[in-house]
Amino acid sequence: MTDIPSDGSPPSAGPATCLVVDDEPGVRRSLVRMLEGQGFACFEAANGVEGLAVLDRLGEAPLVISDMRMPDLDGMGFLQALRARFPDTSVIMLSGMNETSTAVDCLHLGAADFLLKPISMSELRARVARALEKRDLVLQNRFYQQHLEQQVAAQSARIQQLFLQGVKMLARALEAKDAYTSGHSIRVSRYATATAERLGFVGTRLDHIRLGGELHDIGKIGTREEVLHKPGSLTEEEFRQITEHPALGERMLSPLAEESPDLLRIVRSHHERLDGKGFPDGLIGETIPIEARIVAVADSFDAMTTRRPYRESRSPTDAVGELRRVSGTQLDPAAVQAFEDAFPDLTGLPLSA
Numbered sequence: 001m002t003d004i005p006s007d008g009s010p011p012s013a014g015p016a017t018c019l020v021v022d023d024e025p026g027v028r029r030s031l032v033r034m035l036e037g038q039g040f041a042c043f044e045a046a047n048g049v050e051g052l053a054v055l056d057r058l059g060e061a062p063l064v065i066s067d068m069r070m071p072d073l074d075g076m077g078f079l080q081a082l083r084a085r086f087p088d089t090s091v092i093m094l095s096g097m098n099e100t101s102t103a104v105d106c107l108h109l110g111a112a113d114f115l116l117k118p119i120s121m122s123e124l125r126a127r128v129a130r131a132l133e134k135r136d137l138v139l140q141n142r143f144y145q146q147h148l149e150q151q152v153a154a155q156s157a158r159i160q161q162l163f164l165q166g167v168k169m170l171a172r173a174l175e176a177k178d179a180y181t182s183g184h185s186i187r188v189s190r191y192a193t194a195t196a197e198r199l200g201f202v203g204t205r206l207d208h209i210r211l212g213g214e215l216h217d218i219g220k221i222g223t224r225e226e227v228l229h230k231p232g233s234l235t236e237e238e239f240r241q242i243t244e245h246p247a248l249g250e251r252m253l254s255p256l257a258e259e260s261p262d263l264l265r266i267v268r269s270h271h272e273r274l275d276g277k278g279f280p281d282g283l284i285g286e287t288i289p290i291e292a293r294i295v296a297v298a299d300s301f302d303a304m305t306t307r308r309p310y311r312e313s314r315s316p317t318d319a320v321g322e323l324r325r326v327s328g329t330q331l332d333p334a335a336v337q338a339f340e341d342a343f344p345d346l347t348g349l350p351l352s353a
């Protein structure tokens with residue numbers, strides 16, 4: 001990103017070079033004299049073809065003044081070719097003919113102005129000043145618009161980043177209160193990321209799965225602690241409370257809905273089951289977002305291989321056996337297989353957070 005100068009002004013697009021194209025040497029010379037008097041460095045060409053050759057050498061010139069009637073390539077052809085290559089150049093057309101239709105054509109083709117010969121130098125001076133002022137305004141507008149868009153984009157990215165940092169810290173704080181779930185989200189994130197990579201996820205979609213693993217249970221902030229940590233089985237009302245955490249998590253992350261819709265889908269749907277017996281929506285099979293199906297495998301494995309208030313942990317081998325057992329009814333078979341492929345050696349599991 002180009003920095004805005006410290007005084008907040010756009011880079012100067014001040015007049016530097018000017019090309020004068022006319023087949024009459026006398027006219028060219030008087031135009032050049034006038035323009036040099038205004039501080040331009042002038043170049044000359046006798047027709048459109050020469051004019052384009054000069055511009056090819058020079059690059060963009062802020063100002064071009066061109067006659068209409070010239071041999072080889074006339075003013076209209078020159079104007080068209082010039083505008084196609086250098087759309088920001090101000091072009092003033094000169095003509096000996098009093099033809100309004102020609103003037104209109106030139107303006108349609110993007111000429112800044114059209115003057116009839118014989119030319120009054122004071123008139124030309126005024127027209128040049130006006131054409132260049134208009135060009136500067138167009139360039140300044142574009143500059144501000146681009147920088148504004150960049151600044152707005154950078155600021156909204158920063159706002160999202162700050163929001164995410166806050167939510168992540170909240171998720172860690174939530175887990176840290178409970179020795180049983182400490183590190184759960186980070187491990188789920190690592191399992192899910194490795195599984196997703198096996199399934200070919202890359203880039204932003206993979207990043208969202210990584211983040212989805214970290215934040216999948218953020219909605220548990222709304223579940224009462226005695227329910228979360230209850231050693232025995234849950235009452236119907238307590239279970240209902242648990243089932244609310246995916247939707248609450250989705251609502252908490254709603255500021256990211258536009259940028260990261262798949263992140264919200266993971267949070268909402270990580271407790272869905274292929275057979276439709278999951279919650280909160282009872283989605284079936286492939287209607288469950290694939291990202292959520294991946295996180296569900298990771299979540300199940302980590303839940304089984306860590307100790308909970310109501311049971312001891314299971315060995316990784318046992319847990320993989322259970323993943324296989326519920327593959328096709330609860331969990332996605334492709335995601336279970338990808339998890340196994342990602343972790344062929346179970347001796348290093350569970351991962352440390």
Ligand SMILES: [Fe+2]
Pocket residue numbers: 216217245270271
């Ligand atoms: Fe959950």
